[in-house]
Amino acid sequence: MASNLHVKKGDKVEIISGKDKKKTGKVLVAYPKTGKVLVEGVNLIKKHTKGTQKNPQGGIIEKEAAFDASNVLLYCPACKRGVRYGQKIDGDKKTRVCKKCGKELE
Numbered sequence: 001m002a003s004n005l006h007v008k009k010g011d012k013v014e015i016i017s018g019k020d021k022k023k024t025g026k027v028l029v030a031y032p033k034t035g036k037v038l039v040e041g042v043n044l045i046k047k048h049t050k051g052t053q054k055n056p057q058g059g060i061i062e063k064e065a066a067f068d069a070s071n072v073l074l075y076c077p078a079c080k081r082g083v084r085y086g087q088k089i090d091g092d093k094k095t096r097v098c099k100k101c102g103k104e105l106e
């Protein structure tokens, strides 16, 4: 059963716990089934790579790893921080709004 996450692909989020706390980044992939997200530049892990034509010796690259979506909040540009949001329903259009300042976050 797929449940919806509070963030989706393309959202700007702030990390609220862990080693990347206070970092912001864009959600690259959201995984509603596992409740995880992949965020640009966050939770980097080192990966060993085999040689390629470009880089024949191979080496270590840094790559994002998915982590629990409960560690991120949607970023509000007005509050300049991750925030909780509510929903404003206007006809069949749902808009996410910052609970702190009321700014629309779409």
Ligand SMILES: [Zn+2]
Pocket: 076, 077, 078, 079, 080, 083, 098, 099, 100, 101, 102, 103
């Ligand atoms: Zn706000």
